[in-house]
Amino acid sequence: MRKDYHSVSFWHDSIADSVKLRPALTTDIQYEVVIIGAGYTGMWTAYYLKQINPDLDICILEAEIAGFGASGRNGGWCSSHLSGLDNWLANEKTRAGALHLKDLMFDTVKQIGLVTEKEGIDCHYERSGCLEVAVLPVHLKRLQNEWAHLNSLGLAGEHYNWLNEKEVRNLFNIDKALAGIHLQHCAAVHPARLARGLADCLESLGVKIYEHSPVEKIEGQLVTTAAGNAKGETVLITTEGYTANLTGHKHA
Ligand SMILES: Cc1cc2nc3c(=O)[nH]c(=O)nc-3n(C[C@H](O)[C@H](O)[C@H](O)COP(=O)(O)OP(=O)(O)OC[C@H]3O[C@@H](n4cnc5c(N)ncnc54)[C@H](O)[C@@H]3O)c2cc1C
Known part of the structure; x- marks a missing residue:
């Protein structure tokens, strides 16, 4: 297991306070929602679940550190572009739905700016298009x-x-x-600052994040790591490109 994540990318290396590490899972736990993977997908899901129900008990199990995957080291484009959408826009049958989706994508760029400002996440968000x-x-x-x-x-x-x-x-x-x-619907962000800031924000909302806790197996509501098991009423897998490494999963 790594101890220093600076070398992972330019973005991680440019976080001044170094990447502070969170404790790993060491015991058996039970939560209403167990999320596997602390990238944007897992963390934004936790964020909005907390907006809907602040009392919801949520934990995230992360193999490395929050933002270790593409979320912490991408191109930094907070873009409203969705690959494949043009095909749906060109088709009469799917056009109305695709236009609605495009509106949602436009709005998402704005939302990220509003939420990061509200939550004090200094991710250098700049919406200049x-x-x-x-x-x-x-x-x-x-x-x-x-x-x-x-x-x-x-x-x-x-x-x-x-x-x-x-x-x-x-x-x-x-x-x-x-x-x-x-x-106009495009912004630049510092991806690692966004990911790490989002993790801090989630903790302040009561979400528990375990880092250095690679999940080995998922059987229904039971999630297994080498050092402890997590039971969740709902289990969400948000491991994106790493999903095929989980027992019983493969590339789509
Ligand atoms: C080089 C590159 C550039 C990109 N540039 C852009 C861009 O400019 N703009 C844009 O919008 N998108 C960009 N993307 C895409 C974007 O970064 C991803 O779509 C997005 O970050 C995916 O987020 P995620 O949370 O689904 O996955 P990830 O960020 O990969 O998160 C998955 C997390 O799961 C963890 N994990 C994996 N296995 C386990 C396990 N067994 N147990 C526990 N945790 C586990 C990983 O460590 C990781 O932290 C880029 C992608 C790449 C690769």
């Missing part, structure tokens, strides 16, 4: 097609803005910029 720029005629053609598509969906103007050459250059002095599309 996302800019796509054409620097070659072929890019421009593609951007024009995209703009026509956004118009047909009713998204142009409200969420996305077309910028001409001068407007792009006023924003950024990009050499050879021909035009751009600016989407």
